[in-house]
Amino acid sequence: MKLIKSYFYITFFTLFSLAVFSQVKxxxxxxxxxxxxxxxxxxxxxxxxxxxKNGNLYFANNNGLLQFDGASWRKYTLPNSTSVRCLKIDDxxxxxxxxxxxxxxFEPNEKGRLIYTSLAKKIDKQKIKIIDFIWKIHSYHNEIIFQSFARTYILKNGKLTILKAPKRFQFSFxxxxxxxxxxxEKGILEYKNGKLHPLPNTTSLNQTEIWGMYSIGKSKTLIITLDKGLFIYENNSLxxxxxxxxxxxxxxxxxxxVMIKNNFIVLNSVLDxxxxxxxxxxxxxxxxxxKGLQNNTVLTSFIDNKNNLWLGLDNGIAFLNESSPFTYFGFSYDISTVYASVIYEGNLYVATNRGVFYHAWNSSFKEDVFKLVEGTTAQSWNVQVVENELICSNNSGALSIKGGKVNNIIDSxxxxxxxxxPNHPNHFIGSNYDGFAIFLKTANGLVxxxxLAGFDKSSNSFELDDSYLWLKKDESIYRMQISNDLTRFISIKKINQLSPKFKNTGSIQKIDNNIYFQTNNHFFKYSNEQDLFYEVKKISNLFKNIPTIKALKEDSQSNLWYAYDESLGVLMKQKNNEYKNVVAPFSNLTGNLVNNYLSVNTIDSKNIFIGLTDGLAHYDSEILNNFVTKPKAFIRSFSFPGDTIVLGNNQSKIEEIDVPYSSNQVRFTFSSPTYENLENVEFSYQLEPFDENWSNWSTISLKEYTNLREGDYKMNVKVRNSYGIQSEPSTINFSVSPPWYRHFIAFMLYFILIIAAIYFISNRIKMKIRKNKYYETIEQRRLYLEKESKIRQEQYELEKEIEKLKNDKLQIKILAKDKELVNNSLQVVKKNKTLNGIIKKLKEIDTNILDDTTKSEFGKLHKSIVKEVNTDKSWKDLEKHIKNVHFDFLKRLKEKYPTVSPRELDLSTYLLMNMSTKEIAEIMNISTGGVELARYRLRKKLGLNKKENLIGFLMSI
Known part of the structure; x- marks a missing residue:
């Protein structure tokens, strides 16, 4: 993977800023x-x-080497875990x-991680057992000098040589x-060609420690001692x-x-x-x-590449934004929220929520706090010079200040x-809590x-022209005309909108002695002749590309200061009467401006005071070009499970970055060596092609992506400093390897497998077709046989049905024949009964009265009738026939109901033959009532209820 963005890119703005003369306010x-x-x-x-070179800062700390990139801190320790007392970065x-x-x-490896290489190992431990502390390191004429108390170790071309101290070294410079x-013992020694040469007249400093030496002027050397003060060495004289x-x-x-651009000297102290x-x-x-430091003991000081000051403290680290055009008067100067400021008779006065404070203007500000003007301890809304008299607008009244105290209470x-x-010499109007009052300037001051009668609303936003007093209250305007005798308002008109297009009013202000009314950055003037408001395009166009402003004030240099979204900007008037919009430097004041009180006091271009909620800001507009520079963005590290690559550590080459698919969760950290107002430094990023757009600006300096698909990616990041200036994008490319199953070789294997599968499937299909044809033939044969079998079965069933019908028909015939036979048998029974009756009658005839012939014939007749009766076996044959014919039925009935008696079996047979009760009675030789009783007993044995048909049940068996 190639690192597209060079980490050594420095913009023109940065180079320009370092070349400009440095300034300390x-x-x-x-x-x-x-x-x-x-x-x-x-x-x-x-x-x-x-x-x-990338702007990263390094600190020699008690616990090791600290690295700070503006977003995160890293710590690197020495092998023996000792404290680091000195450091030096060479070219x-x-x-x-x-x-x-x-x-x-320390130097970066191929992954950008700082790896330590010990030079102390090159020293012969037999000769030098204790190296002691290394206090100073210098890069001097292709040599790296490591200075301890007893000796100096000189590294040149990879070889280490030793220079012993004549007696004992203190420090080196x-x-x-x-x-x-x-x-x-020898004083100050100059190192030349590997030897030490004493400087004349410097042994007088042997009883103290020299902690710094700096060149001031052409031939002077400033010597800083621990406890003897400062000395100048010039022409071999101290x-x-x-x-x-x-x-x-x-x-x-x-x-x-440390020296600041050879024009200022920073002196560290132990106590203060x-x-x-x-x-x-x-x-x-x-x-x-x-005044803001967390510790009074300063061990070291350093000027960074933007001329800002870093301090290494006995407890902590401090950053001082010395290159800024802003300095501040805050809690250390004993002032709080500032509503107004003014210079008067050699003093700077500020109106605060606790009263009016002052400080001598021409004397040094470095020590003295602001002093309270006696008698002003209350909310002070304004302090201003009125006809050479200092007037304070205070919660307690209109106060005249003189000599650091209230000289007169003009009104309570x-x-x-x-x-x-206007048009009333020596007359002034004051806005108070009950409306407005008139004041007259006299020889004894303001009186x-x-x-003014007729109006009792109050506001701090008002202006006057030749005809009216204009007051902004809430979002409306009041146009009020004052009587000629200045005693009352003779007309008051409330105006809710300046034109049909714009509702409400944002501010009232005077620009070049003309009153303008502003709404949504459109500026209007009032025409008294036409009684209407008309827009002044020239002024409106100045604010065309500016956010909607809330307040506007013209200063003494004709610059236009405006407040918007709790921020501040200014249109600086140029020599050609054009305006230049300046916004970036004031972004640091965002949120600290006093709401509804735009307090800007311009004395000159180098001295501009701005009121804040926590003090007073001093702004030098001439430092602006030195201060606002284009920041640089860095992708500080790139990590994924199993590896981390650190960028921006001056490594010469970045390895190609190929992320395994199993580690497709990547993490980026960002940084920018922009140390001014770090809490307002913001980053924006875009991962191509994953993100379609750049992310929103955020102070978060890291981003993670999970479950990235395989492919080539490009990470872009840019930074926006606290002044709203954006950097060029910093870029890094990387690739996510596909998983093994989506690798090129895997796709080749898939292709081969697909071809093989197609070949195999094709053969299988052909075999299947052949097999299917075979099975289709078999199936057709089976279906044919099944059909044939079905036909045969149907034919058989039909034959059985026919047979059954025939049997049923035969059974019906049999039953009919049986019935007929029974009827015939009954006739026979009747005949036999008749014959038995005849026999009985014959027996009753007295044969004795008959002749022999007749008696003989009578005997033959009697015998013949008896023989006929005795020889008639038709009933027995009938019973036998019936039992044979209905054998199966009787068998089934007996099996199901074993308790049925033979007599009841006969009854069942007769009932099956559908014989009547009378016929059954005759056959069974019982009465009809006996038949009914027998039927009842049979039903009971068969388990039938009254509703069930007995004959139907018997037929179902």
């Missing part, structure tokens, strides 16, 4: 940002500071460090490409530098310092923070714990401010005259 304090140890996760003391990007019995360097050592700075050092002891002085020793700034009502009344 003597009014107010710079913005101070403290870093505590729980933020950087290191030790308390920070001994040395340096910066690499190659190596970070040389020194600690106790250890020195070497690189000044104007010359390297100096302090020896406690003398004290009797200045303000020297007095400070003698009082508080010094631990060195730092001072910044000019090359004449005049103190410009004094910053200590009371609460006031917002005063304005001159209250009368309250």
């Amino acid at each position: 003597n009014i107010g304090l710079p913005d101070v940002r403290n870093y505590m140890r729980n933020e950087y996760k290191g030790g308390t003391q920070n001994w040395n500071i340096d910066q690499d 190659s990007g190596k970070i040389f460090v020194g600690g106790y019995n250890e020195f070497g360097y 690189l000044v104007n490409d010359k390297l100096y050592f302090q020896d406690i 003398k004290p530098w009797n200045t303000e700075a020297n007095s400070y050092v003698k009082k508080n002891n010094s631990l060195g310092g 923070g730092i001072i910044i002085c000019d090359i004449n020793g005049k103190i410009i700034q004094h910053i200590n714990r009371k 009502k609460g006031y917002f401010g005063f304005k001159r009344i 209250y005259k009368n309250q």
Whole structure:
């Protein structure tokens, strides 16, 4: 993977800013940002500071080497876990460090991680058992100098040589490409060609420690000692530098310092923070714990590539925004919310929520706090000069101030401010809590005259022209005409909109002595002749591309200051009478402006005071070009499960980045070496082709993506600093490998498998077709046979049905025949009964009366009849026949109902033959009642209820 974006890209703006003459302001304090140890996760003391080409900062800390990229801190420890006392970054990007019995360097590996290489291992431990602390490191004429108390270790071309101290080294310093050592016996020594050469007349400093040496002027060298003060070495002569700075050092002891562009000197102290002085020793700034530092002991100081000051403290790290055009008067100057400010008789006065405070304007601001004007302790809305008289608009009234105290209470009502009344010399109008009052300027000062009658609303936003007093109250305008005798309002008109197109009014202001009414950045003037408002396009066009403003004020230099969304901007008037919109520097004041009170006091282009909720800001507009630079964005690290690649550590080559699909969860961290107002630095990113658009701006400096599909990706990131200026995008490319089942080789294998599968399936299909044809033939044969079998079965069933019908028909015939036979048998029975009757009758005849012939014939007849009766077996044959014919029925009945008697079986047979009760009675030789009783008993044995048909049941068996 190739790293598209170069991390050494520096814009024209940055180069320009570093080339411009540096400035340290003597009014107010710079913005101070403290870093505590729980933020950087290191030790308390920070001994040395340096910066690499990418803008990353490094700190020699008690717990190791700290790296800060503007977004995150990283810590690197030495092998023996000792504290790091010094560091130096050479032109190659190596970070040389020194600690106790250890020195070497860090440099990035192929993945950008800083890896430590020890140089102390090259020392023969038999000869030198204790290296002691390495206190200073210098890059000097292709040599890296590591200085301890007893000796100096010199690294050149990979070889290490040793230079012993004549007695004992204190510290060493690189000044104007010359390297100096302090020896406690020989004084200051200059290092030349591997040897030490004493400087004349420097042994007088042997009883103190030198902590800094700097070149001031062409031939002067400033020497900073721990407890003896400051000295100038010039023409081989050493003398004290009797200045303000020297007095400070003698009082508080010094631990060195740093030069700011060869024009200012930062002096660290043990007891009282730092001072910044000019090359004449005049103190410009004094910053200590009371003024924002978290610790008063400053071990080291460093000027970064934007001329901002970093301090290594005995407990923590501090950043001072010295290159900013802003300095501040805050809690350390004993002032709070500022509503107005003014210069009067050599003093700077500020109106605050606690009263009016003042400070001498021409004297130094570095120490003194603002003093309270006696008698003003209350909410003060305004302080202004009215006809050479200082007037305070206070909650307690209109107050005249003189000599640091209230000279006169002009009126006891609460006031917002005063304005001159046109066409009425020496007359002024004041806006108070009950409306408006008239004041007259006299030889004894401003005098209250009368309250204007007819209107009792109050506001701090009002203007006057030749005809009317214009008041903005809420979102409406009041046009009020004052009587000629200045006693009352003779007309009052409330105006809710300036034109049908725009409702409400945003602000009233005077520009070039003309009153303008603003709504939604459109500016109107009033025509008295036509009694209407008309838009002034020239002024409106100035605000065409500006967010909707809430307030506008023209300063003494004709610049137009405007407030919008709790932010501030200004249209700076140029020499050609055009305006230049300046917004970026004021973004740091966003949220700190006093709501509804735009307080801007322009003394000149270098001295502009802006009221804030927590003090007063001083703005020097001439520093603007030096200050606003284009930031740089870095993709600081790229990580995924199993690996992390660190970028921006001066590595010469970035390996190609190929992420396995199993690790397709990637994480990016961003940074920007923009250390001013870090809480307002924002990032935006876009992962191509995953993200269609850039993300919203956010202060979050990391982004994670999960479950990325395989492919080539391009990560873009840009940064926007607190002044709204965007960087060029920084870019890194990487690839996510496909999973094994979506790899090219896998697709080739899939192709082969598909071809093989097609061939196999084709053969299988052909075999299947053949097999299907065979089975189709078999199936057709089976269907044919089944059909044939079905036909045969149907034929058989039909035959059986026919047979059954025949049997049923035969059975019916049999039953009919049986019935007929029974009937015949019954006739026979009747005949036999008749014959038996005849026989009985014959027996009753007396044969004795008959002759022999007749008697003989009578006997033959009797015998013949008896024989006929005795020889008639038709009934027995009938019974036998019936039992044979209905054998199956009788068998089934007996099996199902074993309790049925033979007599009941006969009854069942007769009932089956559908014989009547009478016929059955005759056959069974019982009465009809006996038949009914027999039927009842049979039903009971068969388990039939009354509703069930007995004959039908018997037929179903």
